[in-house]
Amino acid sequence: MACTLAALNTGSCANSSGGALYAYATSAEYIASITVSSGIISAITMTTTDKWWKLTPNKNQTCRYDETGERPSEFSTRLTYACEGFAYFAGKNNAAKLVADAYGACCQIVVIWVLGNGERVIQGLEIDAAAAGGFVTSKEADCRCTPSLLSDTAANEARLELLFNSRNSLASPYTDLTDAEIEAL
Amino acid sequence: MAKKLIIDPKFLERNPVAFTVIRGKPPKRVALHGECVIDVPESIGGPTKKVTVPAPTQADLAVLHALGVSYVIEVSDGQESGKFATDKNIAPAT
Numbered sequence: 001m002a003c004t005l006a007a008l009n010t011g012s013c014a015n016s017s018g019g020a021l022y023a024y025a026t027s028a029e030y031i032a033s034i035t036v037s038s039g040i041i042s043a044i045t046m047t048t049t050d051k052w053w054k055l056t057p058n059k060n061q062t063c064r065y066d067e068t069g070e071r072p073s074e075f076s077t078r079l080t081y082a083c084e085g086f087a088y089f090a091g092k093n094n095a096a097k098l099v100a101d102a103y104g105a106c107c108q109i110v111v112i113w114v115l116g117n118g119e120r121v122i123q124g125l126e127i128d129a130a131a132a133g134g135f136v137t138s139k140e141a142d143c144r145c146t147p148s149l150l151s152d153t154a155a156n157e158a159r160l161e162l163l164f165n166s167r168n169s170l171a172s173p174y175t176d177l178t179d180a181e182i183e184a185l
Numbered sequence: 186m187a188k189k190l191i192i193d194p195k196f197l198e199r200n201p202v203a204f205t206v207i208r209g210k211p212p213k214r215v216a217l218h219g220e221c222v223i224d225v226p227e228s229i230g231g232p233t234k235k236v237t238v239p240a241p242t243q244a245d246l247a248v249l250h251a252l253g254v255s256y257v258i259e260v261s262d263g264q265e266s267g268k269f270a271t272d273k274n275i276a277p278a279t
Binding site: 032033035036037042043044045046047048049050132134177178180181184185 | 196199200202203204205206208210211212213214217223225226238249252253254255256
């Protein structure tokens with residue numbers, strides 16, 4: 001295969017603030033189609049309204065979205081990305097239990113992570129122009145949430161931790177939809 | 186012959202109820218299957234309420250078309266058939 005690589009110059013001073021600030025989550029079943037412009041998801045069409053829920057975790061520098069490239073061995077041609085998002089909410093109560101149950105029950109979650117540098121990256125779906133709607137859910141493993149409700153000890157903080165795991169064949173797509181646009185979907 | 190933009194009837198066959206947002210300030214929610222009334226769930230903004238979501242206008246469809254939304258197609262006036270949104274709102278899907 002002829003490869004076309006890309007140049008990248010760190011001298012361009014990209015915003016490198018780490019971590020994620022907050023996220024929007026939905027179930028993939030509610031997404032009818034996406035539109036891609038210059039590689040970025042520029043429009044989303046839904047099968048119903050008000051199905052994006054905002055997750056605003058504690059600002060304690062733990063919220064993140066990581067995509068770790070993995071090959072079975074360093075010489076393998078097979079590459080996947082283990083995608084992991086994390087959000088931390090102080091408190092352990094019935095409200096947290098209801099959130100945990102709702103996220104734990106959903107088997108094809110899509111999460112828009114708003115990163116510390118302002119970029120918006122989407123976990124749980126991959127662009128696929130050949131598929132109906134222009135996307136498929138994560139090709140290697142759908143995004144699921146594993147909630148943990150921790151009282152911990154009196155020395156620490158009781159909390160709800162939401163861990164989102166998926167596995168992609170390509171790095172996660174980005175969107176330029178704003179908060180207001182996502183919330184209007 | 187004049188051209189107009191419509192929602193691809195095949196898209197509406199696959200997605201008989203579909204919504205999207207026309208980008209802008211503020212963004213505008215539109216019902217691709219035609220004007221309809223939705224229940225907005227209870228939130229910090231207030232209790233559950235009913236809201237009318239309009240069908241997209243030609244101007245709205247032009248915005249989607251310019252973005253490259255695949256289900257917005259251009260046809261000659263009078264060529265259209267089937268169910269689609271136009272400037273004139275159509276009955277809500279049941």
